[in-house]
Each structure stands twice: as structure tokens, then as C-alpha cells.
Amino acid sequence: MKYMLLICAGEDPEVPAGTPNIEQWLAKVGDRRLHGSEMRPISDATTVRTRGGEVLLSSGPFAETSEHIAGYDLIECADLDEAMEIAAAHPVAHFGSVEIRPLRE
Numbered sequence: 001m002k003y004m005l006l007i008c009a010g011e012d013p014e015v016p017a018g019t020p021n022i023e024q025w026l027a028k029v030g031d032r033r034l035h036g037s038e039m040r041p042i043s044d045a046t047t048v049r050t051r052g053g054e055v056l057l058s059s060g061p062f063a064e065t066s067e068h069i070a071g072y073d074l075i076e077c078a079d080l081d082e083a084m085e086i087a088a089a090h091p092v093a094h095f096g097s098v099e100i101r102p103l104r105e
Contacts, residue, residue, distance in 0.1 A: 004100075025090055025091055039072075
């Protein structure tokens with residue numbers, strides 16, 4: 001099954017000493033990671049809404065929160081337990097959060 005990991009962190013997170021680096025995590029995940037990328041800062045975001053046939057644009061993220069989506073990883077795992085193990089080992093899980101979302105097959 002495929003899972004999207006939404007990597008969430010604050011604007012300028014303080015990374016605790018001893019946090020694993022991304023290369024270590026990538027080596028552990030191996031070919032179960034299908035794709036992933038870091039995102040540009042939220043200051044580069046544009047939100048699009050269509051209401052009553054009118055397109056409404058706003059600068060910034062869709063929601064005001066202390067954490068934002070900083071990147072994503074698409075993984076393929078046998079089950080949710082395996083996906084949770086992979087997410088828990090992600091470096092950002094040590095100071096931010098990793099949301100796991102199963103994809104529809």
C-alpha cells in the first residue's frame with residue numbers, strides 16, 4: 001500500500017543535537033521510498049479558491065498554524081505499522097511531526 005508522509009515543521013525549527021540526518025533515514029527506508037521532496041518556504045505559497053465562479057488568490061499557506069508542510073515522502077509499505085515505523089524514524093519527527101496518509105488504490 002502507498003502512503004504519503006506529510007513532513008511538518010515550524011518556519012525555522014531548532015534541530016535537537018543527535019537528530020538522525022536525512023541520509024541515514026533514506027538508507028534505512030531504501031526502495032520503499034518512491035519519491036519525496038523538500039518544499040520551498042511558506043512565503044512562496046499561493047492559495048487558490050474558487051467561490052461563485054470567481055477565482056480568489058491569497059499569498060501564503062491555506063491555514064495559519066505554527067507548523068507547515070515542509071516536504072513530503074511517498075512510500076510503499078506492507079501495512080500501516082510499517083509506515084508508522086518509517087515515519088517515526090524520519091529526522092523531522094524528532095522536532096516536528098510526520099502525518100501519514102494512505103493513498104486510494
